[in-house]
Each structure stands twice: as C-alpha cells, then as structure tokens.
Amino acid sequence: MTKTSYPIGILFSTTGSYGTVGRTMLHGALMACREVNEDPGSGVILEPTIADPASQLVDYADKAKAMLDQGIRHVVGCYTSSSRKEVIPLFEKRDALLWYPTHYEGFESSANVVYTGTAPNHHMAPMIDHLVSNYGRRAFCVGSNYIWGWESNRVLREDLTQRGGQVLSERFLPVGDTDFSAIIEAIFETRPDFVFNALIGVSSYAFFRQFRAACEERGIDQKTRFPVASCNLSEPELHEIGAEAVDGHISSSVYFASIDTPTNRTFVETYNVSYPEGPAVSAEAESAYLAVRFLALGLKKAGTEEARAVLAATRGQSIDAPQGRVTIDPETMHSFLTPRIGRSRKDFQFDILVEAACPVRPDPYLVRAAPSLETVSRRPQLRVI
Amino acid sequence: MAVPRYIQNFSRRHAILVSDDRRVGAALSPILTRLGLTMSQRETTETDGELAPIDLDPASDVLILDGDLPRMPPVPRLATNEQIPLAPVVGLVGVEAPSRLKTLMQFGATAFLSKPIHGGSVYSALYLAVNEHARKANMMDALEAHEQRRRLRRFVIKAVLKVMKERGCNDDAAFAYLRNQSMHARVSVETYCQFVVQRSAASDECGSDSGLKLRSAE
Numbered sequence: 001m002t003k004t005s006y007p008i009g010i011l012f013s014t015t016g017s018y019g020t021v022g023r024t025m026l027h028g029a030l031m032a033c034r035e036v037n038e039d040p041g042s043g044v045i046l047e048p049t050i051a052d053p054a055s056q057l058v059d060y061a062d063k064a065k066a067m068l069d070q071g072i073r074h075v076v077g078c079y080t081s082s083s084r085k086e087v088i089p090l091f092e093k094r095d096a097l098l099w100y101p102t103h104y105e106g107f108e109s110s111a112n113v114v115y116t117g118t119a120p121n122h123h124m125a126p127m128i129d130h131l132v133s134n135y136g137r138r139a140f141c142v143g144s145n146y147i148w149g150w151e152s153n154r155v156l157r158e159d160l161t162q163r164g165g166q167v168l169s170e171r172f173l174p175v176g177d178t179d180f181s182a183i184i185e186a187i188f189e190t191r192p193d194f195v196f197n198a199l200i201g202v203s204s205y206a207f208f209r210q211f212r213a214a215c216e217e218r219g220i221d222q223k224t225r226f227p228v229a230s231c232n233l234s235e236p237e238l239h240e241i242g243a244e245a246v247d248g249h250i251s252s253s254v255y256f257a258s259i260d261t262p263t264n265r266t267f268v269e270t271y272n273v274s275y276p277e278g279p280a281v282s283a284e285a286e287s288a289y290l291a292v293r294f295l296a297l298g299l300k301k302a303g304t305e306e307a308r309a310v311l312a313a314t315r316g317q318s319i320d321a322p323q324g325r326v327t328i329d330p331e332t333m334h335s336f337l338t339p340r341i342g343r344s345r346k347d348f349q350f351d352i353l354v355e356a357a358c359p360v361r362p363d364p365y366l367v368r369a370a371p372s373l374e375t376v377s378r379r380p381q382l383r384v385i
Numbered sequence: 386m387a388v389p390r391y392i393q394n395f396s397r398r399h400a401i402l403v404s405d406d407r408r409v410g411a412a413l414s415p416i417l418t419r420l421g422l423t424m425s426q427r428e429t430t431e432t433d434g435e436l437a438p439i440d441l442d443p444a445s446d447v448l449i450l451d452g453d454l455p456r457m458p459p460v461p462r463l464a465t466n467e468q469i470p471l472a473p474v475v476g477l478v479g480v481e482a483p484s485r486l487k488t489l490m491q492f493g494a495t496a497f498l499s500k501p502i503h504g505g506s507v508y509s510a511l512y513l514a515v516n517e518h519a520r521k522a523n524m525m526d527a528l529e530a531h532e533q534r535r536r537l538r539r540f541v542i543k544a545v546l547k548v549m550k551e552r553g554c555n556d557d558a559a560f561a562y563l564r565n566q567s568m569h570a571r572v573s574v575e576t577y578c579q580f581v582v583q584r585s586a587a588s589d590e591c592g593s594d595s596g597l598k599l600r601s602a603e
Contacts (some may be wrong), residue, residue: 109419111504298436332419367396367507368422373393 005045006305008033008295009067011077011087012288016055017176020279021079024100026050026237027275028285029076032292034274043300046292053083055175055201056245068094073305076291079284080103080175080200081147088113092146097307099295101287103231103253104365105151110308114314115334116181116291116326118254120155122362123231128159128341130354131229136193137165142183142207143198145172152198152231155366158374168192173199178206184214187226194250197230204230205240212245213267223248236279249344254337255283255323256350267322280348280377286322290335293319294328325359334362391516396421397445403427403436403458404451404477412502413449420508422447429454436461438471446472447515449498452489453479461490466525469493473518475510477502495521537575547585573602 010029012022033046035134049067053059060078064087067075075091076099078084084100091098091112098110103118131139137160143149149172157167168190171183187195208228215222222228229250235257238246257268257280267289271281294314299305301313315330327336336359342350363369402410410426415476417424427436438461448460448470461471470493476561478485479500488499496514498506541563548559560574567577 088505107508109416109504331415365394365420367394374393 003045005047006299007047007072009072009075010048010050011075013055014052018055018079020236020240021284024279024282024285025288028288029292031274032289036296042296044296047258057082064090068096074295095307099291101291105148108334117287118337119334119362119364121369122254122337122339123252124155127229130341131194132163138193139167139196140187140190140192141167141170141196143172144175144200144203149198156196166246166314173203177203178209180210184211193225195228197228208241209245234282236282238344247344247346253283254339256342256352257281258349264322267272290321290326301335329362332362332364334364336361395511398422398447398448399445400424401450402449414506416504429458441471441473444592448472448474450474450492451477452485457492469522469525473514475514502595534575537579540579540582541575
C-alpha cells in the first residue's frame with residue numbers, strides 16, 4: 001500500500017512549570033507517530049515538527065504561527081486551556097486543525113479543534129459522586145489562577161450545592177507559585193471534608209508536599225482526614241510530588257497506567273521501553289497518543305490534509321485505545337471516554353476504585369447534566385437558636 | 386432581596402431563526418444542537434412569516450432575528466409591558482451600521498451575533514440575550530410596582546391626615562397606625578390607605594357604612 005506523507009506539528013511545553021506533563025504528552029504523540037509510520041496499513045507517513053513553548057503563554061501563538069507558516073495544517077498540542085485559547089484564533093484564521101489532548105473545563109467547541117481529552121462530565125461528575133459518597137459535602141478549593149481552576153471550581157460548587165453541600169473557601173494562586181502556608185492554615189481552620197485541587201504543575205506538587213508535611217506536624221493523617229481530590233493528577237506528577245507525600249490522593253481520570261487489559265499492558269510496555277528515562281506514562285500521554293492516531297485515521301480516510309475533509313473523515317471514528325473504546329462524537333468533536341477514579345499508591349501508580357461500565361458521551365456544555373439556573377449558594381436566613 | 390440566578394443551560398429550549406438566508410440556518414443549526422437547543426427557521430417571504438404571540442413560548446423560545454431582512458416582522462411583546470419582547474431576542478448582525486444595530490435593539494435584541502456566525506460566540510450571545518431579557522423583564526416589573534405605589538401615595542397622605550384628625554395624633558403616629566393595620570390586613574400600606582380613603586368617601590356620600598370590606602390578600 002502506498003503511503004502519503006503529511007507534516008504535522010507537535011506543540012507541548014516540555015520545559016517550564018508544567019514541563020513534566022508536556023514531556024509525557026510529547027512521548028505519547030511521538031509513539032503514535034512511530035506506530036502509524038511503521039504500520040503498513042496506515043496509509044500515511046507523519047512527519048512531526050516539534051516546538052516547546054516552555055510553559056510560557058506568550059510563546060504558544062508564535063510557535064503555532066511558525067508551524068502554520070511552514071504549511072503544517074494539523075498540530076497536536078497544548079496542555080493548559082489558556083494556551084489553547086491563545087492559539088485557536090490562528091487555527092480558525094488559517095483553517096487548520098488543533099488536536100487537543102487534555103482534560104479541560106468545557107464550554108467550548110471550536111470548529112477547528114478535535115478534543116481527545118476529557119470534558120467536564122467525564123471527570124467532575126464521577127469525582128463528586130465519589131467524594132460525597134465517601135468523605136462528605138464540605139469542600140475547600142485551591143486552584144491555579146486561570147480558566148481551568150475557575151471553571152472546575154464553579155462546576156464543583158454547583159454540583160455540591162445541589163446536593164446540600166458547601167464550598168467553604170476558594171483560593172487561587174498564579175501558575176508556578178509554591179508558597180501554600182496561608183492556604184494550608186485556612187484548610188485547618190475551616191476543617192473541610194475534602195480538598196479539591198485544581199493547581200497545575202509545580203504549584204500542585206508543592207501543595208501536596210507542604211500539606212502532607214503540615215498534617216504530619218500536627219499528627220493528622222492527611223489521607224483520611226483531609227483527602228485531596230484532583231482531575232489533573234497523573235503518574236508522572238506522582239513522581240514529581242515525591243515519595244514522602246505521594247500516596248492516598250484521589251484522581252478522576254479516564255486513564256491510569258494500572259488499567260489491566262492486554263491493550264494497555266502493551267501500550268505501557270512499549271512506552272516504557274521507548275522512554276526509559278521517563279516521565280512515566282499518563283492520561284495525557286494516552287490522550288496525545290490517541291490524538292495522533294485519530295489524525296492518521298482522518299488523513300487516510302480523507303486522502304488530503306485539508307482541514308474540513310479531515311474533520312469530516314474523523315467524525316464517528318473509533319479506536320480500541322489503552323483505556324478502552326474511544327469514539328469521536330460527530331456532534332461536538334469531543335470523545336466518548338471511560339471515567340475512572342483512582343487513588344495514588346506509594347509505588348507511583350493508582351489503584352482504580354471506580355470505573356464506568358462503558359464509554360460516556362462527551363457533554364462539553366453540560367447540557368445534559370447542569371441545571372438550567374445557576375445554583376446560588378447562600379447562608380440560611382433563619383436559624384434555630 | 387432575592388439573589389439573581391442566571392440561566393446557564395439552554396437545553397430543551399427552542400430557537401426560532403427569522404432569516405431569509407438559508408445559509409444562516411445551516412450554520413446555526415449544528416451549533417445550537419450542541420448547546421442542547423432545537424431550531425426552526427422562518428422566512429419573511431413565507432405567508433405565515435409573521436410572528437404571533439401564540440407562536441412564542443416565553444419560557445422556552447429564543448428568537449434569533451436577522452438584521453439584514455428588508456422588512457423586520459413585528460416581535461410580539463409582553464402583555465404586561467410593551468417594551469419587552471415576549472421571548473429573548475438575539476440580533477444577527479451582517480452590516481454593523483448604527484441604523485441596523487438600532488433597529489435590532491428596537492425589536493428587543495439584548496445580544497448580537499455577528500455574521501458569518503462563529504461557533505465560539507453563540508453560547509455567549511445566548512447567555513447574554515436570555516439573562517438580559519430576564520433582568521429587563523424583572524426590572525420593568527419592579528418599576529411598574531413602584532409606579533403603582535407612587536400613584537397610590539396620595540391616598541396615604543389623605544389617610545394620614547384623616548387618622549391625625551380622628552385620633553388627634555401626629556403624622557408619624559398616624560402612619561405607624563396605618564402601617565400596622567395594613568400589615569394585619571396583609572396588604573401594602575398604599576392599598577390599605579386607598580381602602581380607608583374610599584371607605585370614608587363612600588360613608589360621606591351615603592351617610593353610613595357602604596359595606597366596603599378590606600379582605601386579606603390571602
């Protein structure tokens with residue numbers, strides 16, 4: 001079978017404050033490129049051009065523009081929502097496609113983006129179910145000060161309020177900040193049932209370490225008294241947290257390396273052999289891997305790299321992925337994914353506590369989950385005294 | 386005071402697109418479907434192109450009105466307030482001329498959506514149109530209620546004077562008495578004073594109690 005070569009861009013921050021996650025995504029994408037190129041039936045050869053914006057928001061648009069100027073029509077990339085928002089106008093202007101492989105907060109469906117990461121209904125709803133069933137309804141929220149933190153907290157607050165729960169406090173820090181002493185004191189003062197963490201990168205790792213140490217100083221078992229739940233905690237980040245504070249954290253994701261299926265065992269083994277220096281395989285790596293695989297399928301079916309044709313060819317495509325069956329929703333160009341809840345272990349892996357029975361349809365605008373009216377949280381006006 | 390609650394999920398709503406351009410409908414339909422809405426299109430060239438109040442469900446419909454129509458169809462208004470359209474209106478802007486924008490606002494648009502339609506701006510436009518429509522309707526209701534109370538203030542003055550004369554008290558005590566009585570009757574002080582004044586006028590005319598009775602609002 002003759003193969004057609006297509007240039008593609010890979011745009012991940014492999015250095016900087018969230019470089020660890022970026023490197024695992026790069027590895028996932030490159031692994032998929034290699035598999036596609038080696039597969040005689042794939043019909044395409046992918047020629048990746050790699051760029052590293054170094055976790056600097058201002059560099060994303062320049063790097064993406066340089067790729068599009070070279071004639072690249074398809075870029076797999078971005079981790080943070082702010083970086084995605086930064087480059088989308090370029091893709092829309094040039095009618096190119098961004099293949100975005102990260103969990104995000106939803107409320108977007110650009111005609112020039114294919115979303116292989118989770119929508120909020122994949123990661124938020126299962127996590128809140130688990131937390132309310134096992135720990136309680138009083139949350140303390142801490143997050144990085146950008147759209148991921150803001151919107152994740154909003155969704156959590158709405159859902160908890162509907163269930164009669166309460167967000168006791170919300171604190172946001174600039175991306176990269178690592179001083180949590182005041183926030184940790186506030187957690188001890190408010191005594192929540194759990195902490196919801198929407199920090200990213202080094203901020204998140206520092207928080208886990210400092211919070212565990214502060215609890216130990218006070219003789220508190222952090223894992224059981226103040227469990228920390230995240231929707232963006234994966235295996236390579238457990239290594240960054242370090243052995244002292246790694247275990248007992250709740251993560252809501254669609255992929256964990258510990259998924260025990262032949263497809264995933266092969267995926268993890270291939271990844272580990274290919275990148276023995278790490279970082280470890282992660283949900284983000286799998287998502288980047290899937291983005292490239294779907295791109296290859298779309299290019300093959302379309303027979304051209306023209307964005308509209310590839311988009312049309314990708315609608316409804318399915319892959320037996322490491323996490324299970326993944327399908328691109330023709331309506332939203334988001335993915336059907338399988339939600340799971342994991343708890344971190346000392347060996348930097350996750351125990352899978354909860355797993356959806358089948359892939360869940362994406363709902364980026366939460367039209368099937370959220371109430372029509374926003375939920376208003378307020379103090380009761382009458383009290384029994 | 387009630388906390389304002391914004392509408393954020395438009396699923397199970399219906400968008401009525403009033404445009405003669407089929408391409409607009411083709412572009413909007415998949416975007417609205419993604420947001421959980423259904424959509425129908427009306428063309429002004431159709432014989433039934435005009436919108437009647439019965440065509441609009443204020444609780445679930447959103448009107449998307451094309452500003453490039455040669456002749457805008459009248460938009461049904463709230464029975465209680467002629468200034469507010471029956472359903473939220475999004476104005477589709479092709480030509481950004483002040484005259485077109487003004488026309489769309491006069492037809493009740495509380496949000497604009499530029500043509501060609503960009504998928505990323507539809508949710509924001511709906512959010513603004515629906516919530517601003519609700520806010521304006523609430524504001525107009527509040528204004529109307531205040532206006533009604535203002536019109537009844539003359540009865541309050543008359544009733545205060547009447548009580549001052551009958552009870553030999555000052556205006557503060559008279560007002561406090563009337564307010565207390567109105568609370569017992571579970572009506573506003575203005576309504577109670579209107580009753581007091583009208584009962585007094587009727588008594589003066591008939592020379593006896595006219596039989597007017599103030600009934601509880603409940």
